[in-house]
Amino acid sequence: xxxxxxxxxxxxxxxxxxxxxxxxxxxxxxxxxxxxxxxxxxxxxxxxxxxxxxxxxxxxxxxxxxxxxxxxxxxxxxxxxxxxxxxxxxxxxxxxxxxxxxxxxxxxxxx
Amino acid sequence: xxxxxxxxxxxxxxxxxxxxxxxxxxxxxxxxxxxxxxxxxxxxxxxxxxxxxxxxxxxxxxxxxxxxxxxxxxxxxxxxxxxxxxxxxxxxxxxxxxxxxxxxxxxxxxxxxxxxxxxxxxxxxxxxxxxxxxxxxxxxxxx
Numbered sequence: 001x002x003x004x005x006x007x008x009x010x011x012x013x014x015x016x017x018x019x020x021x022x023x024x025x026x027x028x029x030x031x032x033x034x035x036x037x038x039x040x041x042x043x044x045x046x047x048x049x050x051x052x053x054x055x056x057x058x059x060x061x062x063x064x065x066x067x068x069x070x071x072x073x074x075x076x077x078x079x080x081x082x083x084x085x086x087x088x089x090x091x092x093x094x095x096x097x098x099x100x101x102x103x104x105x106x107x108x109x110x111x
Numbered sequence: 112x113x114x115x116x117x118x119x120x121x122x123x124x125x126x127x128x129x130x131x132x133x134x135x136x137x138x139x140x141x142x143x144x145x146x147x148x149x150x151x152x153x154x155x156x157x158x159x160x161x162x163x164x165x166x167x168x169x170x171x172x173x174x175x176x177x178x179x180x181x182x183x184x185x186x187x188x189x190x191x192x193x194x195x196x197x198x199x200x201x202x203x204x205x206x207x208x209x210x211x212x213x214x215x216x217x218x219x220x221x222x223x224x225x226x227x228x229x230x231x232x233x234x235x236x237x238x239x240x241x242x243x244x245x246x247x248x249x250x251x252x253x254x
Contacts, residue, residue: 019133020132020133020136022129022132022133022136022169023129023165023167023169023172024129024132024133026131053136053158053162053165054159054223055132055162055165055166055225056166056223056224056225056228057169057225058225059224060221060222060224061221063219063220063221064221065206066219067195067219067221084154084155084158085154088162091228092214092216092227093216093217097187097219105200
């Protein structure tokens with residue numbers, strides 16, 4: 001999976017460079033997030049602006065990240081959801097679980 | 112010319128590997144966008160068909176036994192006038208679709224939303240034994 005990672009203003013930002021987040025690559029994302037958390041990066045932001053399609057496995061990988069960050073008293077924010085991706089969060093009510101920001105610019109500093 | 116019935120029949124056979132999900136999903140999107148008979152939001156329909164086919168194919172892959180690595184998944188999409196039927200054939204052990212409950216959306220389970228998506232975006236979903244394996248069949252009225 002193509003992911004770029006950057007530390008900015010007290011947060012670790014993961015930008016997914018994939019059009020699809022599905023059962024083919026969601027396992028890799030889940031492991032990647034878990035590794036970052038284990039390495040002490042507990043304030044994570046997932047930039048989904050490049051993702052135009054998400055399936056149930058993709059939602060599951062993000063939930064895994066959210067739960068594992070919460071276990072470590074960290075934060076797990078989502079940014080840049082495209083409208084159809086956002087609608088999947090709404091249908092499954094996960095928009096009530098995640099803190100979702102329109103874009104990375106709106107994400108508050110983590111310091 | 113009036114009175115003619117548009118028939119589209121697409122059949123795809125791919126190895127039962129997740130790397131082919133995008134191929135199947137993209138074909139479903141293109142079919143949806145070509146459906147002049149559909150008067151609703153065709154872009155939304157395209158996403159939903161991509162999603163239900165992705166979920167159905169993952170289901171087929173997961174229910175195949177590990178020794179089935181070289182087996183295939185066969186996907187058929189049939190559009191006849193305003194009726195859309197999708198068939199996804201697998202060679203696995205199968206499962207009881209009727210025993211799958213609706214997900215508890217307030218619980219933070221990482222799994223269990225795939226069949227929910229199929230039931231949400233299609234009018235009818237069934238899973239039964241067929242052709243030395245199983246077939247997941249989905250139906251949607253397009254108008």
